[in-house]
Amino acid sequence: xxxxxxxxxxxxxxxxxxxxxxxxxxxxxxxxxxxxxxxxxxxxxxxxxxxxxxxxxxxxxxxxxxxxxxxxxxxxxxxxxxxxxxxxxxxxxxxxxxxxxxxxxxxxxxxxxxxxxxxxxxxxxxxxxxxxxxxxxxxxxxxxxxxxxxxxxxxxxxxxxxxxxxxxxxxxxxxxxxxxxxxxxxxxxxxxxxxxxxxxxxxxxxxxxxxxxxxxxxxxxxxxxxxxxxxxxxxxxxxxxxxxxxxxxxxxxxxxxxxx
Numbered sequence: 388x389x390x391x392x393x394x395x396x397x398x399x400x401x402x403x404x405x406x407x408x409x410x411x412x413x414x415x416x417x418x419x420x421x422x423x424x425x426x427x428x429x430x431x432x433x434x435x436x437x438x439x440x441x442x443x444x445x446x447x448x449x450x451x452x453x454x455x456x457x458x459x460x461x462x463x464x465x466x467x468x469x470x471x472x473x474x475x476x477x478x479x480x481x482x483x484x485x486x487x488x489x490x491x492x493x494x495x496x497x498x499x500x501x502x503x504x505x506x507x508x509x510x511x512x513x514x515x516x517x518x519x520x521x522x523x524x525x526x527x528x529x530x531x532x533x534x535x536x537x538x539x540x541x542x543x544x545x546x547x548x549x550x551x552x553x554x555x556x557x558x559x560x561x562x563x564x565x566x567x568x569x570x571x572x573x574x575x576x577x578x579x580x581x582x583x584x585x586x587x588x589x590x591x592x593x594x595x596x597x598x599x600x601x602x603x604x605x606x607x608x609x610x611x612x613x614x615x616x617x618x619x620x621x622x623x624x625x626x627x628x629x630x631x632x633x634x635x636x637x638x639x640x641x642x643x644x645x646x647x
Contacts, residue, residue: 389426389451392433392444393495394419397478398536399449401442405430411533412442413544413559417470417477418484420455438547438559453492460484461506462552466524466537471499480536481524482548509554514646515579521549522596525614542610546581546594555645561594568643573621576600580644582607584623584637593637595624611636 394415402409405427415421415435424441425432434441436455463483469476470485479485485500507517522545524537531539535548543561550557557564565583576582578600584593595609598616607619618625623638 389423391452391455392421392423392431392449393452394421394444394448395450395472395477396448397480397483399444400533401433401435401440401444403442405432405443407445409443413440413533414535415444416483416535417479418460418486420452420457420484421449422455437551437556440559450494452494459486459490461486463504464507464521464524464552465503465505468504469501472497481521482535482552507553511646514553515577517553518549518579518596519598519608521552522598522608522614525549525610526608526616528610528614530610530612530614540610540614542594545610545614546596549596550645557645562591564594565591565641565643568645569647571642571644573639573642576605576642577644579646580642582619582639583641583643585640586637589640591640595619597642 394417397417399415400411401413401415403412420436421433423431423433429446430443431446432443463479463485464481466481468479470479485504486495490496525540525545528537528540530541532541534540535544543559543564547557547559561583571580576597578597580597582595582597583591586592595607598606598608605619606616607624608616623635626632626634626636
C-alpha cells in the first residue's frame with residue numbers, strides 16, 4: 388500500500404464519502420500532497436498535508452510519491468499556466484504547487500513547468516498589498532461549496548488560498564480560521580485583516596478580507612453568490628444589490644490579523 392500521494396490533475400474534488408454522489412468538502416489542486424489513510428479499488432481516504440483536511444479522493448486522479456517534503460514547493464499565482472508530463476500538457480490554476488527541476492524524486496523530476504509561471508516570495512513589507520492583489524484575481528468567481536479555484540470557490544476557500552500563496556497557511560473552514568491570528572478592534576481595522584461573520588446564530592459561518600479602509604467607508608472582499616466587494620460597518624456586511632439593498636447579509640463577529 389502507498390503511504391503518500393500527490394495530485395497531478397488541475398483540481399480534484401475531495402468528498403465526504405467514497406462516492407461521486409457524496410458532498411464535495413474541498414478541492415485539492417495540482418501539486419497538493421497527502422497521506423493515505425485507507426485504500427480501496429476505486430477510492431482512497433486521505434489527509435491533506437497542508438491543512439490536515441480528511442476526505443476521499445478517486446484513485447487515478449493522483450500519483451504515489453516517496454515522501455512529503457515541502458521545501459521544494461512554491462505556489463503558482465498566474466490564473467492559468469501549464470506543466471508537461473509524458474508528452475501531455477496539464478493546465479494548472481492559481482494556488483497550484485510547482486517544484487524545482489532538481490527535486491530529488493524520480494517521479495516528480497519528470498514534470499516540466501512553463502517557464503512563465505509566476506510565484507510570490509513571502510514579504511512582510513509587501514504582504515498586505517499582495518493579499519489584496521491576489522484576492523482581486525477572483526472577482527466575479529461564482530460561489531461553489533468546497534471550491535478552491537477561479538471557476539468556483541467558497542468563502543473560506545478564498546481566504547485560505549489567498550493567504551496560502553502569500554506564505555501563510557490557514558485552516559480550511561471559517562470557524563477554524565477564526566481561531567488563528569491576533570484579535571483586532573473595529574477602530575484598528577486594516578486592509579488585509581480577516582473578518583468573520585454569523586448569520587442568525589453565534590456560530591461563525593462566513594469570512595472575508597478587508598479590502599480597503601477610510602474614515603468614510605470600509606470594504607470587504609468575500610465569496611457570497613460570487614466573489615465581490617461590499618460595504619462593511621461595525622454591524623456587518625451591507626448588501627448593495629437586488630431587493631435587499633442596504634440590508635445586512637452577515638453580522639460581524641470577529642476581526643483577526645494574521646500577520647503581526
